[in-house]
Amino acid sequence: MASFFLSNEFGLIVGICIFIAIFSWVDANFWSPFNLFVISRSAGVYALIGLSMMAVIATGGLSLAIGAIGVCAAMAFGWAIESAGLHWSASLAVALAVALALGYVNGWLVVRTGIHSFVITLATMSVFFGGMLFLSQGQSFRALPAEITEFGRLKVFSISALFLTAVAVALLLAAFYRFAALGREMLAAGACPEAAELSGVHSGRMFILCHVLSAGLAGIAALLVTARFGAAIPSMAGQLGQDWLMPGFLAPVLGGTLLSGGRVSVPGTVLGAILVTILANGLLRMSIGEFWVQAILGCLLLAAVLGDVMRKRYLAASGRA
Amino acid sequence: METARYAFEARSVSKFFPGVKALSEVSLKLSAGSIHALLGENGAGKSTLIKIVTGVYQPDQGSLFCSGQACRFSGPRDAMAAGIGVVHQERNLIPRFSIAENIFLERNGRHLFRMIDYKALAREARPWLERLGLDLDPALPVSRLTVAKMQMVEIARALALRSRVLLLDEPTASLTPHEAEALFAVLRKLRDEGVSMLFVSHKLEEVEQLCDTVTVLRDGNNVCDARSTESLGRQDFVHLMIGRTEQVVTRRDREQEDVPPFLELKSVSSALGHRDISLAVRPGEIVGLYGLVGAGRSELAKVIIGRYPVTAGEIRVDQAPVKIRSVAQAIHRHGIGYVSEDRKHEGLILDHSVLENAGITVWRRLANCLGLVGDRSIRALVEPHIRKLEVRTPSLHQKVGLLSGGNQQKISVAKWLSAGVKLLIIDEPTVGIDIKSKAYLHELIHELADKGTAVLLISSDMPEMISLADRIVVMNAYRVQGELANTGEYAKVSAGIMNLIHD
Numbered sequence: 001m002a003s004f005f006l007s008n009e010f011g012l013i014v015g016i017c018i019f020i021a022i023f024s025w026v027d028a029n030f031w032s033p034f035n036l037f038v039i040s041r042s043a044g045v046y047a048l049i050g051l052s053m054m055a056v057i058a059t060g061g062l063s064l065a066i067g068a069i070g071v072c073a074a075m076a077f078g079w080a081i082e083s084a085g086l087h088w089s090a091s092l093a094v095a096l097a098v099a100l101a102l103g104y105v106n107g108w109l110v111v112r113t114g115i116h117s118f119v120i121t122l123a124t125m126s127v128f129f130g131g132m133l134f135l136s137q138g139q140s141f142r143a144l145p146a147e148i149t150e151f152g153r154l155k156v157f158s159i160s161a162l163f164l165t166a167v168a169v170a171l172l173l174a175a176f177y178r179f180a181a182l183g184r185e186m187l188a189a190g191a192c193p194e195a196a197e198l199s200g201v202h203s204g205r206m207f208i209l210c211h212v213l214s215a216g217l218a219g220i221a222a223l224l225v226t227a228r229f230g231a232a233i234p235s236m237a238g239q240l241g242q243d244w245l246m247p248g249f250l251a252p253v254l255g256g257t258l259l260s261g262g263r264v265s266v267p268g269t270v271l272g273a274i275l276v277t278i279l280a281n282g283l284l285r286m287s288i289g290e291f292w293v294q295a296i297l298g299c300l301l302l303a304a305v306l307g308d309v310m311r312k313r314y315l316a317a318s319g320r321a
Numbered sequence: 322m323e324t325a326r327y328a329f330e331a332r333s334v335s336k337f338f339p340g341v342k343a344l345s346e347v348s349l350k351l352s353a354g355s356i357h358a359l360l361g362e363n364g365a366g367k368s369t370l371i372k373i374v375t376g377v378y379q380p381d382q383g384s385l386f387c388s389g390q391a392c393r394f395s396g397p398r399d400a401m402a403a404g405i406g407v408v409h410q411e412r413n414l415i416p417r418f419s420i421a422e423n424i425f426l427e428r429n430g431r432h433l434f435r436m437i438d439y440k441a442l443a444r445e446a447r448p449w450l451e452r453l454g455l456d457l458d459p460a461l462p463v464s465r466l467t468v469a470k471m472q473m474v475e476i477a478r479a480l481a482l483r484s485r486v487l488l489l490d491e492p493t494a495s496l497t498p499h500e501a502e503a504l505f506a507v508l509r510k511l512r513d514e515g516v517s518m519l520f521v522s523h524k525l526e527e528v529e530q531l532c533d534t535v536t537v538l539r540d541g542n543n544v545c546d547a548r549s550t551e552s553l554g555r556q557d558f559v560h561l562m563i564g565r566t567e568q569v570v571t572r573r574d575r576e577q578e579d580v581p582p583f584l585e586l587k588s589v590s591s592a593l594g595h596r597d598i599s600l601a602v603r604p605g606e607i608v609g610l611y612g613l614v615g616a617g618r619s620e621l622a623k624v625i626i627g628r629y630p631v632t633a634g635e636i637r638v639d640q641a642p643v644k645i646r647s648v649a650q651a652i653h654r655h656g657i658g659y660v661s662e663d664r665k666h667e668g669l670i671l672d673h674s675v676l677e678n679a680g681i682t683v684w685r686r687l688a689n690c691l692g693l694v695g696d697r698s699i700r701a702l703v704e705p706h707i708r709k710l711e712v713r714t715p716s717l718h719q720k721v722g723l724l725s726g727g728n729q730q731k732i733s734v735a736k737w738l739s740a741g742v743k744l745l746i747i748d749e750p751t752v753g754i755d756i757k758s759k760a761y762l763h764e765l766i767h768e769l770a771d772k773g774t775a776v777l778l779i780s781s782d783m784p785e786m787i788s789l790a791d792r793i794v795v796m797n798a799y800r801v802q803g804e805l806a807n808t809g810e811y812a813k814v815s816a817g818i819m820n821l822i823h824d
């Protein structure tokens with residue numbers, strides 16, 4: 001039990017409580033049903049973006065392309081419904097298939113070339129995004145069926161269905177890493193590919209699957225965003241999908257996912273995403289400019305990384321790590 | 322003022338880790354011009370004590386004295402400045418750097434901007450290597466060396482510091498008797514020059530040969546400190562360490578059925594330089610592979626598991642010729658496992674728990690139709706082995722990297738004992754393991770063979786070879802020199818092996 005109070009998760013819960021206390025003090029409407037809905041809606045999307053990044057960080061790498069992959073999946077969804085005339089459920093499958101395929105491309109390139117995933121995904125980010133723009137001519141798909149837009153507005157006790165979806169996915173993912181042989185093997189390969197390989201794990205294959213998993217989660221995140229907007233829009237994740245990078249890194253790093261790979265925390269990532277959302281929401285409602293919000297989030301990322309380094313040094317000196 | 326009786330002294334030092342009391346009120350006294358042994362079972366606290374003396378850890382209680390003066394080290398550099406040199410149990414070399422750079426790492430680190438004169442560095446490094454009888458080019462990157470050679474380089478680095486107090490944590494663990502002799506000659510010479518040395522080893526013959534005084538630890542407590550070794554024999558050491566006398570495991574003569582071999586190599590040559598290697602291992606048989614370091618045994622193992630290509634000849638598994646392209650293929654398709662001698666890089670995932678490391682080989686087998694596997698079924702399979710080997714850990718969820726060296730080694734072998742492979746290649750299984758656990762591990766390897774697993778055992782430990790193997794294949798310079806049946810008669814078999822090597 002003592003170890004729980006030293007964990008990242010506990011720190012995040014404390015952080016979330018502090019931010020909630022501050023914001024509900026300065027902002028009377030913080031607890032309004034509408035604001036709860038808005039926060040939970042963004043938190044759900046951020047959580048999935050964070051989990052998507054976490055899945056590749058597990059390999060000791062990263063992916064700059066999660067935003068681009070997400071947008072590609074969302075646009076594929078829009079295309080399948082509007083241009084191909086498929087039912088929305090079949091279109092979901094199409095969208096996820098596109099995401100998984102793009103993730104496979106990333107993973108395959110990383111494993112085959114041996115080049116760091118930073119460089120590979122920097123390149124594929126532009127390629128995927130550019131390809132999407134070329135194929136879609138930059139046009140949005142706005143005539144989505146009512147089920148999708150309704151889902152975007154659905155709430156249970158003021159909590160957005162998007163958030164509940166994210167929680168459900170997170171639970172499955174946590175169970176996957178904890179109980180599935182495949183999940184365990186992914187972490188083993190991420191921690192030490194050599195040793196894992198000699199223990200019978202196909203380390204290369206695991207790396208590819210980590211990228212595929214990450215892309216799948218990015219796809220789900222993008223579909224939630226689509227439901228929220230009621231449209232699939234090329235710019236929904238910013239230029240080249242870069243708007244996803246900050247929440248993508250912040251959530252897992254705050255949550256205690258090891259940047260060198262091999263250890264992930266699904267609950268930590270979800271809590272990290274919640275914290276980031278509450279902070280951003282509170283700051284925006286205090287009418288602090290978007291620019292400042294970004295700067296503050298950047299500082300938070302630096303603080304999280306530095307905090308991690310310091311904690312490691314301290315543990316090493318006292319002989320605990 | 323009282324003149325210092327001891328070059329170094331630690332008084333009632335204690336050290337606690339979460340869930341572990343590693344040392345409690347331990348004392349250590351090192352005299353100038355003597356070699357002092359530090360003995361104890363795996364996890365007794367030897368390395369922890371050494372890390373405290375060299376400033377890696379701070380003691381939670383107790384005090385240190387350098388030549389009679391109280392001292393505190395806030396980091397390894399302080400200890401070094403006080404004239405204390407060390408060779409840690411785990412290798413601490415920078416793989417991509419050359420031998421010479423590694424030897425003078427400490428010195429080069431001090432001048433941030435000065436250019437490094439590589440020629441001079443190599444020139445200065447050479448005498449230290451030569452002192453240890455090493456014929457190595459100082460410009461060679463360390464990553465190209467075998468584990469044994471790395472160990473020697475690290476010893477050279479410690480010597481090059483010219484310390485007054487030199488601590489050696491299992492320096493001979495992966496050395497052959499020959500290399501160890503070269504090291505001992507150097508240590509004796511240093512003793513005559515007045516250096517004070519601390520020597521940790523699980524090989525009691527070495528301690529008897531070399532050491533003047535002994536400190537024994539049991540469960541983090543002093544059993545004795547700075548006792549003269551003069552009147553002590555092997556059995557006394559054992560008694561001090563484990564509180565009872567050694568149980569000699571008698572060699573069982575095992576019936577060999579005449580079954581066809583599981584693995585057969587026919588005139589195999591490899592990209593690594595093996596020529597014309599032929600050997601066979603039958604199910605239930607333990608075949609020893611003996612040779613001096615550099616004979617190409619570990620390399621042969623890596624060829625068999627598909628790490629390096631076969632350039633000529635044929636490998637047959639279950640009588641069918643096979644081409645093994647990857648390690649995963651060797652394990653999953655052919656049931657061939659390999660216990661690496663390099664547990665830090667190839668054997669264990671140091672950052673993961675004991676249970677995760679011990680279970681990695683069985684996850685797939687235990688997974689249900691959904692691919693799920695719970696801790697309980699993994700525990701049921703691996704825990705008996707961990708218990709039998711008396712792995713000292715606060716829980717199965719402890720990170721493996723936090724276990725003592727010997728306990729890590731136990732895990733790196735234990736994880737294969739339940740893997741269900743048909744052939745297990747075991748490379749130096751008992752390096753750094755204490756004598757009691759060594760006997761248990763030998764029993765487990767016997768049990769494995771009795772259940773029908775073919776075992777190919779690589780070991781530089783002749784007594785181990787003779788107590789385990791049914792047949793011994795002798796290699797030298799990447800060739801098979803010959804093979805002999807193991808009758809269990811030590812003198813005869815070891816003479817036979819030596820004859821084959823020097824043929």
Ligand SMILES: Nc1ncnc2c1ncn2[C@@H]1O[C@H](COP(=O)(O)OP(=O)(O)OP(=O)(O)O)[C@@H](O)[C@H]1O
Nearest residue numbers: 319338343363364365366367368369724725726727
């Ligand atoms: N950093 C650490 N964190 C937690 N426990 C530790 C740490 N270092 C050592 N221990 C524990 O302290 C005990 C003593 O370990 P130590 O490494 O000193 O043993 P040792 O006598 O050197 O054993 P070996 O012969 O196996 O090398 C062990 O039980 C080990 O698990």
Ligand SMILES: [Mg+2]
Nearest residue numbers: 368410725726
């Ligand atoms: Mg030790």
